[in-house]
Amino acid sequence: MIIGDNVLEQTCKDMIETILLCLSNATKGTIYRIGPMPELRTIRVTSGARGAVEGEILWGIREYSDYDHPGKCWEDYKDRPGRLREAMAWCVEKGKSWTSDDPNQDGRSVRKQLANEAEDYHHMEPVLVNRNYLYGDHADDLEFPLDHRGQPIWKDSENLVVAIIKIHFKKDCIKRGDNSTKVIKKLSRTLGTQLLSLHIRETLSEAQQELARQRLQSCNVLAHELRNTLIKLGFVFSAINAEISFLRQQWESEIASACPEVENKGAILMRLRELAESNCSVEKCPAGLAQLCEKLISEQAELCDVALMPAIGEKWVDNKIAPKWQELLVGSSGWEKSRGEVASLLGRLKNSLWVGTNEKHAQRLDLPDDLKALWRKLAYMEFTVDKLAELEQIISFLDHPHLKIPHKQQTKKILTSLKALVETIPEMEEKTNRIIFSLRNGSIGKDPLTAGNRKTVLPW
Secondary structure (H helix, E strand, O other): OOHHHHHHHHHHHHHHHHHHOOHHHHHHHHEEEEEEOOOEEEEEEEEEEOOOOOOOOOEOOOOOOOOOOEEHHHHHHOOOOOOOOHHHHHHHHHHOEEEEOHHHHOOOOOOHHHHHHOOOOEEEEEEEEEHHHHHHHHHHHOOOOOOOOOOOOOOOOOOOEEEEEEEOOOOOOOOOOOOOHHHHHHHHHHHHHHHHHHHHHHHHHHHHHHHHHHHHHHHHHHHHHHHHHHHOOOOOHHHHHHHHHHHHHHHHHHHHHHOOOOOOOOHHHHHHHHHHHOOOOOOOOOOOHHHHHHHHHHHHHHHHHHHOHHHHHHHHHHHHHHHHHHHHHOOOHHHHHHHHHHHHHHHHHHHOHHHHHHHHHHHOOOOOOHHHHHHHHHHHOOOOOOOHHHHHHHHHHHOOOOOOOOHHHHHHHHHHHHHHHHHHHHHHHHHHHHHHHHHHHHOOOOOHOOOOOOOEEOOO
């Protein structure tokens, strides 16, 4: 990943500052960059800690760390028999977080293992980026790092670890899986998006210089790569719609609380799970049907956890759940007595997906009329490139004083960042077309993207 040194440091500072502002019990934050493959050198980018004055953050903390420049390579910190186990190795290899909520029992504390001294309370969160967004068609040809058994890590994962966020907390103020860890996890996704956005911008600059050198000979190849980069930016729309689905989930929770007599999808899916499990064992049905039953239970649970658009939810039921139930009913007599109930439940399940759009239900909420009307409208919006005005409306909506949903400021910050990225797409398309046109005509002019501060090829 190519990002200017100053831009990278400032981006990491902004993220640390955001986390410290959001989490009052957090005391210090550090961000490390990870890479390149397969070396996976880990280097501290910056650290910031709360100062004595309210809101003050002290940067450039002077303390020794093995991960100061030039950092440590994967071979020097990965898990290996006879070597100290480090939390960094866990986060990088597994792509999962590590929480030291009991430093006296922290099995990956180097200080604890060397000197039997407890470290402070902290949480480490990996920053993940989809490898296809970074490497495109070459993603499957990467040379992956190896664990101590010689097996490649990340080989079967869609994501790569590009950075690690480490946040320190006051004593007894962090627990595995608590709201603080969830906030850090959510903000780590924002950091991944920001880094990818910066990488794309800088990559276009480098690509333009390459186009200038190779001109017509490289025009077709580079045009293809640039267009691929722009196409991959389409992920931002999925990210925005994921945030909108969070608003939809909160809206449907409000409806469920205000209208307890209205059947919701959770109760229906619970009953369907009970019916599926009643004959799911291999003893009661053939092995093939037992596997199908387990997959059905898994997909029903997934539907219960996500807040899809009603029409998409109906397609989910029609294309994933109903056909599997039909196959079970045809393939085994174990569910014969439940045939009528299953059909009824599937029909009611599809109806329940539309509960949040019912105006009568919405009127029963103890909320201001303007909030109810706007929330219902925005919660069931599918964002596309021509709906920037609606996205701005959602961002303003999150400031409504009577809107009480968790992490709404973090959601607003994420949507604001994504909006900025969406707004750059037309400009990036324009620049790409201009570069191609210039190459085909044998000349190329200066472009703001080539203006230069020093750039470092980062490891991602």
